[in-house]
Amino acid sequence: MSTVALVGPPNSGKTTLFNWLTGRKQRVVNYPGSTVDLAMGMSLPHLAPNHAPIQFVDTPGTYSLFAKSQDEEVTSLTLFGGRYPIRKIAVVIDSTQISRQIHLVKQLQEAGFAVVVALTMCDLHEKEGSRVDSALLERELGTPVVAINGVLGGGVKDLVAKLADLPEPQVAIERLQPWSAEKLHSVFDEGEKLARRVGKHDLKVFNSTRGIDRVLLHPFFGLVFFFIIMFTLFTAIYWAAQPIMQLVDAAFALAATGVKQLIGNGPVSGAISDFLGDGVIAGVGAVMVFVPQIFILFFGISLLEDTGYLARAATLVDRPLSLVGLNGKAFVPLLSGFACAVPAIMAARSINSQKERWLATFIIPFMTCSARLPVYALLLAFLFWGKPLLGGICLAALYFGGLVVGLVASGLLNLIVKAKTPSFFLLELPLYRRPKLMVVFRNSLRRTKAYITKTAPIILALSVALWVLTNFPHIRSQDPQTRLEQSWVSAIGRRIEPVFAPMGVDWRVGVGLISAFAARETFVSSMAVLFNATSSVAANGGNEDSLRVSLIDRMRNAKMPNGAPVFTFASVAALLVFFMLALQCLSTTSVAYREMRSSRFAILQLVSMNVLAYVCAVGTYWVLSR
Amino acid sequence: MTRLSDTSRQRPSPDETFTIIDLSAESVVRERLLELGLAPGRSVQVLKICPFGGPIVVRAGSLSLALRRDEADHIWLGE
Ligand SMILES: Nc1nc2c(ncn2[C@@H]2O[C@H](COP(=O)(O)OP(=O)(O)O)[C@@H](O)[C@H]2O)c(=O)[nH]1
Numbered sequence: 241m242s243t244v245a246l247v248g249p250p251n252s253g254k255t256t257l258f259n260w261l262t263g264r265k266q267r268v269v270n271y272p273g274s275t276v277d278l279a280m281g282m283s284l285p286h287l288a289p290n291h292a293p294i295q296f297v298d299t300p301g302t303y304s305l306f307a308k309s310q311d312e313e314v315t316s317l318t319l320f321g322g323r324y325p326i327r328k329i330a331v332v333i334d335s336t337q338i339s340r341q342i343h344l345v346k347q348l349q350e351a352g353f354a355v356v357v358a359l360t361m362c363d364l365h366e367k368e369g370s371r372v373d374s375a376l377l378e379r380e381l382g383t384p385v386v387a388i389n390g391v392l393g394g395g396v397k398d399l400v401a402k403l404a405d406l407p408e409p410q411v412a413i414e415r416l417q418p419w420s421a422e423k424l425h426s427v428f429d430e431g432e433k434l435a436r437r438v439g440k441h442d443l444k445v446f447n448s449t450r451g452i453d454r455v456l457l458h459p460f461f462g463l464v465f466f467f468i469i470m471f472t473l474f475t476a477i478y479w480a481a482q483p484i485m486q487l488v489d490a491a492f493a494l495a496a497t498g499v500k501q502l503i504g505n506g507p508v509s510g511a512i513s514d515f516l517g518d519g520v521i522a523g524v525g526a527v528m529v530f531v532p533q534i535f536i537l538f539f540g541i542s543l544l545e546d547t548g549y550l551a552r553a554a555t556l557v558d559r560p561l562s563l564v565g566l567n568g569k570a571f572v573p574l575l576s577g578f579a580c581a582v583p584a585i586m587a588a589r590s591i592n593s594q595k596e597r598w599l600a601t602f603i604i605p606f607m608t609c610s611a612r613l614p615v616y617a618l619l620l621a622f623l624f625w626g627k628p629l630l631g632g633i634c635l636a637a638l639y640f641g642g643l644v645v646g647l648v649a650s651g652l653l654n655l656i657v658k659a660k661t662p663s664f665f666l667l668e669l670p671l672y673r674r675p676k677l678m679v680v681f682r683n684s685l686r687r688t689k690a691y692i693t694k695t696a697p698i699i700l701a702l703s704v705a706l707w708v709l710t711n712f713p714h715i716r717s718q719d720p721q722t723r724l725e726q727s728w729v730s731a732i733g734r735r736i737e738p739v740f741a742p743m744g745v746d747w748r749v750g751v752g753l754i755s756a757f758a759a760r761e762t763f764v765s766s767m768a769v770l771f772n773a774t775s776s777v778a779a780n781g782g783n784e785d786s787l788r789v790s791l792i793d794r795m796r797n798a799k800m801p802n803g804a805p806v807f808t809f810a811s812v813a814a815l816l817v818f819f820m821l822a823l824q825c826l827s828t829t830s831v832a833y834r835e836m837r838s839s840r841f842a843i844l845q846l847v848s849m850n851v852l853a854y855v856c857a858v859g860t861y862w863v864l865s866r
Numbered sequence: 867m868t869r870l871s872d873t874s875r876q877r878p879s880p881d882e883t884f885t886i887i888d889l890s891a892e893s894v895v896r897e898r899l900l901e902l903g904l905a906p907g908r909s910v911q912v913l914k915i916c917p918f919g920g921p922i923v924v925r926a927g928s929l930s931l932a933l934r935r936d937e938a939d940h941i942w943l944g945e
Contacts, residue, residue: 308897558932665932666933
């Protein structure tokens, strides 16, 4: 079966066309050894009633066949690497940009492919009463040209038929030798002349886009709008998601209690219900609480992307980010890091130069994700009980601290890390478009699903493992306190207590810190178990607030074996510093590994961040306890 | 003859047209500029100059492109 590749410059409408061609049955593959995705899919049956279905592959946008960035390299590999039997190509050309894009058609023809030109955005011409003369283009290029309306799906059927009828090329397909500047020049000149004859050359849509840019790229108002837009996104992911997250949280708590009541509390059934309630359901809940937030985040990003604003935002903030070796495209991934590092690392795909993506992915976990919030809330409440203002200032300092450390780390790494491909910043600013909400919605849904499938197995497995470790071997004991004190986890905790002693805490906190590797907020519930705060709350039908109060109470009274308090100002401050800097999230590590295709990267990030956090926490304790 | 990056001081109006005279960028960037249509002999307008040494936004025909000062240093313009 032959495969047809969609090839075209960025923003030419490839993905839109691919969706029309294949519908929703797509799968995403990784070209071996690369970190860039390829989408594959079969043509919808109704598009080719008289032909065998065609397999399509959507390649990353490329300006030419001479790759100059990582994603262009993937396109090149897909076409010439021999992994996919590609002999026919649909070149996707934006009909408003014919003069600049026609050389790609010529390059593909020269390499030996059989090509059909899919001319997108023709509706923009029609809107202004002009027409695109695709017949003329067809004659001049000597290959079929199909006008596509990406908004309504017009021309797609025709494209499939033309591709099916197109004879396979007789010649061998070979990687092109780079064109000389003269050749490129003359092809461009021809393309320009041809474009004038094919369609109107200066459409009004360009003027309106330039008009909007006069405001949105304005040295002053542009920045004002930028901050308003990003602040809105930030507010949406933090505060608008809050009520829904609480609802999800409550639903899972209810489910856990329900299951426990249903199964009952006998010697065996009690253990099973505990396992289902505290191990499984709590683990699933830990993933699902963040789903509303992550969906809103993805929705916001897709929306900004689809309107064309994202490229402007990247332009506006490029300068400050360039000082630490990043570029403007790193802004949105970093901002997303304040919700959760997992979607943020996924969003870093849009950074198409390798080194910048590497740096951004490395420092994203320094951003204060929302899983740190419950931990901060607990520890700050302990430190500043009844002094919410001080607590608030400290919280802001923690946010800021993580950001600053991240940026400094990027600046330092920038000096060490070598770029494999030269990095430059040439960013095309596409036309502004009205966002297509259905597309945006489906896009965000797809990405949210990817988030769930990436994190859920890990968090669930760790949650179950943690439950087993805290409840065995004395699972039959009725007293939760004894069960815990003599559990495997406490045996491990006591053994590694010396590691945590320099931070001024005992083994119970050490166990809490380790359990936080499942998900940071697990720290709070583990502490509640470890310091036996749950039982007193459960007695009076407690909620989260009363749990916190009772836990803080227990923390105040917690003593080391020698009678000294476990939680002092110094030790809690050390814990805060630890949480600010540590990469305590195995989902992040696994997603970093998968996105960067490098276990070295993931291990380096995991180890260096945690060592840094540990050293800084010990230092904090040492200074404050003098 | 001036560099594109020098326009950040002159702040030309978006209607003023310059002709590209030469590209002195190293090979990859130079080739990419050519592929984008920023070649000697073609005309460009300077649409925006981002503050604090940020990117410059130029227009060449149907293309709007943001480029850093580093890249703009290598694009030589004449009137
Ligand atoms: N008006 C119009 N917009 C289109 C058409 N095809 C795609 N678009 C829009 O152009 C933008 C870029 O399209 P996309 O498919 O993401 O381009 P890609 O980068 O080549 O995959 C999106 O906002 C699309 O909605 C079309 O034929 N007409």
